[in-house]
Every structure is written in structure tokens, then in C-alpha cells.
Amino acid sequence: MKIVEREFFYQPTLELAKDLLGKYIVHEHSSGLLIGKIVETEAYMGADDKAAHSFGNRRTKRTEVMFGEPGLIYTYQMHTHTLINVVAAPVDTPNAILIRAVEPIEGLEQMQEFRKNQPMKQWTNGPGKLTKALGITMEYYGKHWTEKPLYLAEGEKVTSVSIGPRIGIENSGDAVHYPYRFWETDNPFVSKMR
DNA sequence: GACGCGATGTAA
């Protein structure tokens, strides 16, 4: 697995969100290698984006890492789940890209174990589900996406990308309609609206 | 479709 270059993260947030599609999330877990291909992302445009945790440059213990360099890992808890993001944009511009869905590539038996009683289609088709399937926890908060044991690797070329509004942010005014969600067209592991 | 879960943050 070839780890992505640090320079990869130094590009505009929306372009990075699209470029993340097809990349592999590789987790060298104690139980073995776990790999998922990114098939869905959402960009959060920092201070000017009402749906972003960092809206208005809100700076807390949780959002602190978003103000750091691009390529850092931003994990946070949503109720009982862990969600994972890629920090984007230069220092002090608190943008991030949420990984919403991946396609299982390697370590399928372990993923089945982590996603007990669920059919394969639902192992990783949501931001909380994929962290569970890949064994990702809050311990990676503030680490860099180019460092083992959790890193991004060059994956597959994605030939068709669809773009649309984000999910789960109904209470965010105009931001509801912004086309900041990217996914691989027709990939069966893209998350579903509820 | 409704409800509970429960880390984190905001408002009161």
C-alpha cells in the first residue's frame, strides 16, 4: 500500500473532497489489515458554513484540530458513534471533509465480526458504520492521515462522480442546499437517506 | 416511522 503524499492535502477543500473518492483507508489493526475504499464524502467549509462545527470560527477542545494543517484526522462522537474527517485548507482555516461511506476491500471477516448481524451492504454505508467496521476510535484524533497505523493509500481511479446536497443538516439555513456531497455514481455502498 | 442512546457544545 502506497501512502498518499502530504502534498495531496494541500488543495482546495471541495477538490480534495472529490479527490478522496477511490482512496483507500488502511487500518493496521491488531486483528489484521482492514481496508475500505472511500465512496462518499461531504465538505464542511469552516467559518462560513452554518452546518460546520467550526462555523463562525467556533474553537473548542473538539474543533481545535480543524484549525491545524490539512491532512490531520478529526474524529468526534455523535451520540454513541465515532465519525471521522480529513482536515482541509491551510492552518487557521477550519475546514474538514467527512467520510460518509466506504466499500469493504480487505479484512472482510473482521468487518463481519465488528458489524455483527448486519448484511454486507450495511457494514460501511454510513459515517458511524464505517468507523465501527474499520475499528476506528477516538484515539486517532489529531493524528495525521499519512502515518501508520491509520492512513490513506492510493487506491482506485473513480471514473464517475455525482454531486448533491449534504445529509443530516436540516437545521442549517441556506447551507442545506449547498452541493458539498460527493459520491461514486452507482456505488452500492453509498449511504442512504433515512 | 418512532424512540433511546449519550459525547460534546450551547443556552439558560
Added chain:
DNA sequence: TACATCGCGTCC
């Protein structure tokens, strides 16, 4: 202290 949230599993 009370309520909302970038979600999900379970029950109806």
C-alpha cells in the same frame, strides 16, 4: 441544568 446534534439499532 436542559436541550440540540454532520447517526444508528431496535422496536412498532
